[in-house]
Amino acid sequence: xxxxxxxxxxxxxxVLLLVSMISFSLVLLTGDPVKAILGxxxxxxTIERTRQQLGLDQxxxxxxxxxxxRVLQGxxxxxxxxxxxxxxxxxxxxPVTVWLNVVTLAITIIIGIPAGLISALKRNxxxxxxxxxxxxxxxTMPNFFLAIILIYIFSIGLNWLPPSGYVDPLQDPIAGFxxxxxxxITLGTAEAASIARMTxxxxxxxxxxxxxxxxxxxxxxxxxxxTRHLIKNSMIPVTTMLxxxxxxxxxxxxxxxxxxxxxxxxRLVVNSILARDFPMVQGTIIVLSLAFLLSNLIxxxxxxxxxxxxxxx
Amino acid sequence: xxxxxxxxxxxVKKTFTDLPQKRLTNFQISVNSFRKSPTAMFGLFLxxxxxxxxxxxxxxxxxxxxxMLAKDRLQGPSLKHPIGTDELGRDTMTRIIYGxxxxxxxxxxxxxxxxxxxxxxxxxxxxxxxxxDDLIMRIMDxxxxxxxxxxxIATTAALGYGANNALIAIAITYIPTFARIAxxxxxxxxxxxxxxxxxxxxxxxxxxxxxxxxxxxxxxxIVQASLLISNAILAExxxxxxxIGAQPPAPSWGTMLKTSAGYMxxxxxxxxxxxxxxxxxxxxxxxxGDGLRxxxxxxxxxx
Numbered sequence: 001x002x003x004x005x006x007x008x009x010x011x012x013x014x015v016l017l018l019v020s021m022i023s024f025s026l027v028l029l030t031g032d033p034v035k036a037i038l039g040x041x042x043x044x045x046t047i048e049r050t051r052q053q054l055g056l057d058q059x060x061x062x063x064x065x066x067x068x069x070r071v072l073q074g075x076x077x078x079x080x081x082x083x084x085x086x087x088x089x090x091x092x093x094x095p096v097t098v099w100l101n102v103v104t105l106a107i108t109i110i111i112g113i114p115a116g117l118i119s120a121l122k123r124n125x126x127x128x129x130x131x132x133x134x135x136x137x138x139x140t141m142p143n144f145f146l147a148i149i150l151i152y153i154f155s156i157g158l159n160w161l162p163p164s165g166y167v168d169p170l171q172d173p174i175a176g177f178x179x180x181x182x183x184x185i186t187l188g189t190a191e192a193a194s195i196a197r198m199t200x201x202x203x204x205x206x207x208x209x210x211x212x213x214x215x216x217x218x219x220x221x222x223x224x225x226x227t228r229h230l231i232k233n234s235m236i237p238v239t240t241m242l243x244x245x246x247x248x249x250x251x252x253x254x255x256x257x258x259x260x261x262x263x264x265x266x267r268l269v270v271n272s273i274l275a276r277d278f279p280m281v282q283g284t285i286i287v288l289s290l291a292f293l294l295s296n297l298i299x300x301x302x303x304x305x306x307x308x309x310x311x312x313x
Numbered sequence: 314x315x316x317x318x319x320x321x322x323x324x325v326k327k328t329f330t331d332l333p334q335k336r337l338t339n340f341q342i343s344v345n346s347f348r349k350s351p352t353a354m355f356g357l358f359l360x361x362x363x364x365x366x367x368x369x370x371x372x373x374x375x376x377x378x379x380x381m382l383a384k385d386r387l388q389g390p391s392l393k394h395p396i397g398t399d400e401l402g403r404d405t406m407t408r409i410i411y412g413x414x415x416x417x418x419x420x421x422x423x424x425x426x427x428x429x430x431x432x433x434x435x436x437x438x439x440x441x442x443x444x445x446d447d448l449i450m451r452i453m454d455x456x457x458x459x460x461x462x463x464x465x466i467a468t469t470a471a472l473g474y475g476a477n478n479a480l481i482a483i484a485i486t487y488i489p490t491f492a493r494i495a496x497x498x499x500x501x502x503x504x505x506x507x508x509x510x511x512x513x514x515x516x517x518x519x520x521x522x523x524x525x526x527x528x529x530x531x532x533x534x535i536v537q538a539s540l541l542i543s544n545a546i547l548a549e550x551x552x553x554x555x556x557i558g559a560q561p562p563a564p565s566w567g568t569m570l571k572t573s574a575g576y577m578x579x580x581x582x583x584x585x586x587x588x589x590x591x592x593x594x595x596x597x598x599x600x601x602g603d604g605l606r607x608x609x610x611x612x613x614x615x616x
Contacts, residue, residue, distance in 0.1 A: 018455030026467045140596045142547055144554050144570055145588035152577055152584075254462055255551050259574065269463055270555060273470045281467070289458045 005301055012293050016286065020071075023285040024064055028278075067282065076286075077279030081272070086283035089268065094287075096166055097264040100257070101249055103177070103184035104191065108245070112192035113238065116199025117230070120207060131196060138193030147186045147259045154182060164261040183260045187253060191245050198241050203234040236303070243299030247292045346608040353604020359597025367413045376404040378411040378564040387580045397582040400572065405586045408564040412587065415476060415565050416594055419549040420542040423480045427487035428538055434488070435495025436522045440503065450496070453489035461486045465548060469557045476549070476565065479558040483548045487541055494537055498530035536606040543598035550591055566591045 070077060076086035115135070119128045155163035161178050169176030206212065207230065215225050254266035265284060272280035337345075347353050366373060382402040389397045396405040438449040456464065468482035469475075502508070503526070511521050552558035553567025561568060566587035573584035 014451065015454050015458050018451060019458050022455055022459070023467065026471045136596075140543075140592060140599055142550060142570075142588065142591050142595065144551070145584070145591060148570065148574055148577065148584045148588065151574075152581055156578055248460065250460065254466070255554060258555060266463075270466055273467050274557070276470075285459070285463065285467075288460055288463065292460055293458055 004304065005297075008297050008300065012290075012297065015293060016290060019289045020068070020282065020286055021064070023282060024067070025060075028060065067279075071286070076283040079272070079280045080277045081275050081280070086279050089280065090265065090283060090287055093263055093265045093268050095168070096262055097250065097253060097257075097266065099169055099176075100180060100183055100187070100253060100262060100264060101246060103180045104188040104249060105242070105246065107184050107188035108191040108195055108242070111188075112195030113199050115192070116196040116238075117203055117226070117234070119196070119200040120203030120234075121226070123204070131200075135193035135196045138189040139197075141189065143186050143190065144255050144259055146189060147182070147256065150182045150185060151259075164259075166260075166262045166264075179260075179262075183253075183256050183262060186256050186259075187249055191249065194245065195238060195241060199234060199238050202237050203230060206230055206233045209233075240299050240303045243295055243302060247295030247299075250288060250291045250295070343608045347604050350604050350607060352600045353608070356597050356600025356602075356604055359593060360601050363413055363417060363594060363597065366410055367417050370410050370414065374404070374407040374410055376407040378403065378408045379562045380404070380407075387576065387583075389580060389582055396586040397580060399569070399580075399583050400576055405569075405583060408569060409566070409586050409590045411564045412566045412569065412590065413594070415559060415563065416546045416549065416591075419476065419480050419483065420546040420598070423483040423545045423549075424487065424538050424541050426481070426484035427541075428491055428534065430484070431488040431491025432495045432527075432534060433522075435492035435497075436499055436526065438492065439496035439499030440518065440522050440526070446496075449492065453492050456485070457489040459486075462548065462551060465552060466555065466557060469552060474557045474560060476553075476559040476563060479549055479552045482552070483545050486548075487545070490537060490541070491534060494533055495530065498533065499526055502526055502530055532609045536602065536609055539598070539602035539605045543595040543602065546591070546594055546598070 067077065074087075076090070078084070079086055079089060082089065115131050119131045122128055151163045154161045161182055163182075165179055167175040167179045169180070212225065212229060215229060220228075250265075253264060254270050256262070257264045257267040258270070265288060269281065269284045269288065271277075272284060380403060382398065382404075384402070386398060386402045387400055388394055391397070394404050394406065396409065399405055399408070434449055434453075438446045459467075464486050465479070465482040468485055469479050472478035472481060499522075508521060508525060511525055516525075549558055550565070550567035550570070553565040554571045556568075556571065559565035559568055569587040570584060570591075573581075573587070576583055
């Protein structure tokens with residue numbers, strides 16, 4: 001087990017290197033960052049000077065190796081735009097994205113899993129049908145459309161929730177939660193729908209197993225069957241799917257963060273790509289990819305841990 | 314056996330009491346299975362409607378998508394404008410209808426492009442193995458470690474904004490998927506006897522890959538392609554929503570939703586129109602893709 005974890009951790013490194021190389025070349029293709037910072041009206045001298053200052057006059061591979069050297073020492077560089085250390089900007093935004101994902105995860109689990117379980121227990125009942133329809137809508141609905149509808153109903157119509165902006169839940173829990181609720185619903189609906197479907201099919205498979213029939217034959221009450229046998233055994237594929245979804249939502253919250261003006265990592269990446277802010281783009285992409293890869297790794301480990309059959313394969 | 318072989322008939326056990334049963338080809342079985350599913354047929358219906366609307370757009374609506382009638386700005390639904398007008402006085406219904414063209418074009422071409430690049434890569438990677446295989450797969454791993462939307466954004470920013478470049482960017486994000494599936498199928502199918510036979514009579518590698526392997530592994534690839542089309546349409550809308558896909562005044566549902574966000578209080582129909590259109594399009598292709606998957610998957614096992 002430990003060997004497996006170690007091997008997987010090590011295999012992340014070449015992938016991360018590759019990711020950094022790809023993003024480095026992509027960003028270089030986007031155009032001249034110097035012009036973006038200084039505007040188009042400065043003279044050649046200032047342009048050249050700035051270029052030298054930022055180290056952009058050197059060949060690409062030298063730039064890359066220098067950057068790599070700094071990263072290994074923990075220095076992600078300075079942002080072109082904000083004159084702020086990249087690491088600092090990332091750490092500022094990181095909690096926002098984490099909070100968003102935490103609330104989203106909570107919604108996904110609280111709504112998705114029970115819905116799936118109930119659907120499986122009452123197959124082909126109206127409840128099952130309704131849940132299927134709702135989860136279908138949830139998965140197909142484009143999230144920015146859902147966001148607009150939510151804002152229209154809850155902010156403009158009912159004035160219950162703020163249409164945009166972020167409040168730190170640690171400073172003001174209620175306002176913070178309110179500012180995160182709609183974004184989390186936007187992100188979480190599709191996730192909850194996927195989890196509900198997955199839970200449903202997984203629970204159905206478990207219910208068909210012989211040990212459930214044995215439990216029923218022994219006279220075990222339905223409630224105990226559910227708590228003792230059904231839930232734990234259905235959760236294996238569900239947990240792995242949850243892990244995948246977390247990884248995806250870390251980088252995929254871009255649109256949601258944009259609509260609701262949340263100062264998170266997703267928006268940081270997009271804005272720095274558009275502003276051709278090399279160091280920031282490199283830094284944020286590496287962090288996001290690392291989060292993505294780590295969550296995949298955790299999913300694999302969790303899968304091996306939860307299902308002993310995998311371990312002794 | 315990795316995949317069902319194409320076009321072979323299914324053997325039926327005959328006894329003297331059996332009536333002779335009609336022999337069905339795999340294709341016919343797939344079609345029957347598809348037809349039986351109401352969601353699949355509904356999806357097919359929706360997609361066909363979309364295609365017809367896209368082709369006959371000028372016949373369906375008399376306005377032009379860029380025609381601005383300044384004095385009719387921000388109207389709600391009426392007889393003259395079934396879904397109202399937008400902030401520049403353009404008829405929303407017309408823009409939605411012309412938006413179908415962009416959505417379909419992006420969906421189909423980006424997935425098509427991705428297929429044309431990814432599948433040969435996967436074929437070569439799986440067939441040749443060795444260093445080439447490692448190299449290609451490492452690059453694919455690198456590409457797929459990017460959160461997909463971010464990769465699309467970065468690529469579009471690199472190539473320049475616009476609908477066409479967004480198309481290419483989206484295609485790039487799907488290449489690893491096709492390459493991996495193709496490679497997996499090839500690794501499995503290579504062990505079959507007919508491949509060994511082809512090799513032993515000296516067939517060229519490219520001939521083996523494209524004439525023998527490809528037709529036999531194409532089913533899961535087609536299923537994957539159909540599932541990705543709705544994804545691609547959503548991705549294009551997201552990119553346009555962020556301002557880096559289709560540029561105004563081109564009618565894209567993404568840009569329409571983006572502008573509508575600023576006019577929510579004055580005219581919510583600007584959002585409802587394109588949003589519903591996007592929803593129905595994604596729904597249609599999802600149903601179609603699911604139906605294809607259920608119809609094409611292990612046909613023999615179903616029997």
